[in-house]
Amino acid sequence: MKRIAILGSTGSIGRSTLSVVEAHPERFSVVALAAGSNVAAALEQAKRWRPRLLSMATSRAADELARKLKGAGCGDIEVVHGSAGAIRVATHPEVDFVVSAIVGVAGLEATYEAVRAGKSVGLANKECLVAAGELITAEAKKHGKPLLPIDSEHNAVHQCMRGGRLEEVQSVWLTASGGPFLDTPASEFSRITVEEALNHPTWKMGQRITIDSATLMNKGFEVIEACRLFGLAPSRVKVIVHPQSTIHSLVEFVDGSLLAQLSVTDMRLPILYALTWPERIPSGLRYSVNDLRHLDFRQPDMQKFPCLALAYEAAEAGGARTVALNAADEVAVAAFLEGSIGFDEIPRVIRDVLKETDVRHPESIKQVLAMDSEARQLARERVEQLKSRKAGTRRPVVAK
């Protein structure tokens, strides 16, 4: 029986994880959950899963939940809150495996503490590797515990890597759907609306990651994640556009063989893989090979999608630059979503922030968070400049 904690239990990955647990009650039990501020969802999960410990984002939400749990006869569930609460969930002594799925830098500290406490960790939080990857992977190595990727690309790489030893890997090829603007001329990028950018061709995801997919920044983050997860230089992690998203990634070995992983696009697959590794168990999610028809590929256009090139630059520098890449992108994407800057200005904001960020290597999550704040501040200033420079210019119409 694997005893599980979920950081971000009410989010999409958290809910998918619970559905995987539900399908395999003989294998998994839920010990601790860290939810956000959605008390109703957390209450439901608490009643269904009866964890020992449940953490909410705020004390207010925690108080409300505790009250309702008592009313529901679940007063034995301990309710905590905040980042200290999330850390208690992540390091609960009865937990074997922690699913790290809190979105944004909020999940960093708890994930880091889970690794430090010697837990096996499934990583769905991008920032853990992009912003704090050097710290977290070093710690996991020290404890000899696996960091298992819970996203389709790195999970695919993890699977393909089994075909050889790490020293036998020549390159990793991350596939990219290419987003909605694969065939849009760069000259039209300044006129791209929010609605158009949110219309991703293959995956339905949150707003930020959808925009990051449209700029290819998401693939850039994945390059950095792959470098850190698998200990590869950025030059060994490559991107190939594959609009069908059927092959989730490939690993090229020194002998010239490539292994590719294919599956249906369902997050329960990488979650199950991470939870059961090194075993595989039936998921009920079969890919119909007989329905395979055409797979298309092309090279990414780094000039048209400068975010990808910026990510490679940040990956080469590491440290504060990758922290800044993530922070500046989050600010720039938010500014685009609220109509303050154009689609083509997202990479400009990020480029300027990277330029102003010295390469330093954080030695603690606290330092990562400080670098993150600094980069956000720089990005906000840059957004303001762009706004004021363009004051009076018509911005693209923003979809609700």
Place this chain on the structure above:
Amino acid sequence: MKRIAILGSTGSIGRSTLSVVEAHPERFSVVALAAGSNVAAALEQAKRWRPRLLSMATSRAADELARKLKGAGCGDIEVVHGSAGAIRVATHPEVDFVVSAIVGVAGLEATYEAVRAGKSVGLANKECLVAAGELITAEAKKHGKPLLPIDSEHNAVHQCMRGGRLEEVQSVWLTASGGPFLDTPASEFSRITVEEALNHPTWKMGQRITIDSATLMNKGFEVIEACRLFGLAPSRVKVIVHPQSTIHSLVEFVDGSLLAQLSVTDMRLPILYALTWPERIPSGLRYSVNDLRHLDFRQPDMQKFPCLALAYEAAEAGGARTVALNAADEVAVAAFLEGSIGFDEIPRVIRDVLKETDVRHPESIKQVLAMDSEARQLARERVEQLKSRKAGTRRPVVAK
């Protein structure tokens, strides 16, 4: 240093194996060679590789080679001949690894003896698994020694299998180029000429295997080989047509993940893989992922290509039926090549021979060879019937 014997050293796979050995003198040495009747080629190889032992197919060729070797100052190389000679090569005490690449049933006995002598074996000879697979795999299992496939499809499967345990494999998907008649209506099959059938779209190979690719019988043999090599029921080994032959095969795991192997189409890759397994070393044969454009797939049409269906039937029955499948196919293909029967009559000959073959399981290579002779006789009789029935009918024009 891995010490190698090659059964079939002057054939295509034998020569490719020697070029792999040549590229890695620090890893491999050549101890013994079994050639065919080409004395000039064997002499060249003997002078270059200085094996301890060299076997020729006939005593005449052996005598001629021995004379020439003495003249060339290589009188220390022992020259033997025939199947006893090939067995001495396969079981030479200084040999670690035997490459089995003698075409046809001639290679069976020597390969079987190599396995019985506890050698690691790389299998390029189809008959070893199709006709004698039950015997050979049982023997390899007994000795705990690997049978490593040296052909692109099973080598791909072997690589993909590393992504999980055997019990975690749901299905194996062998890719088929589909041959030159993928889009030819079945109604035109009786008019297919030898020249058309020898025009394979992706691989340049010998005549029999090229015709076997055109009828899809080659894929049928590969289904049987996969069943025996990996211990899978025929229903778990599937075929998908993939005209580009870029993905060499796929393995589907119980969790719904598929791993696929891609590489350039060069036999030196599976040879190197087999010789170095479980390691991988640089081959210089890189597949350019950036040149990937389109991969197409479709289901095989078993009605149009009845040879594939016949192979599944034989695979289910096993024993004498798979021996007969191979023997009848060889006779039928030869009859087609000499213009005696039509392309559409190849499966008819095989079907009739299978019908007349009782399911018995051979207990020795001698029994396999007896079953083989019997099936060949039946096939020749069937060919004669077809010829006499059609006497007076114009046969398709035969290309030289």
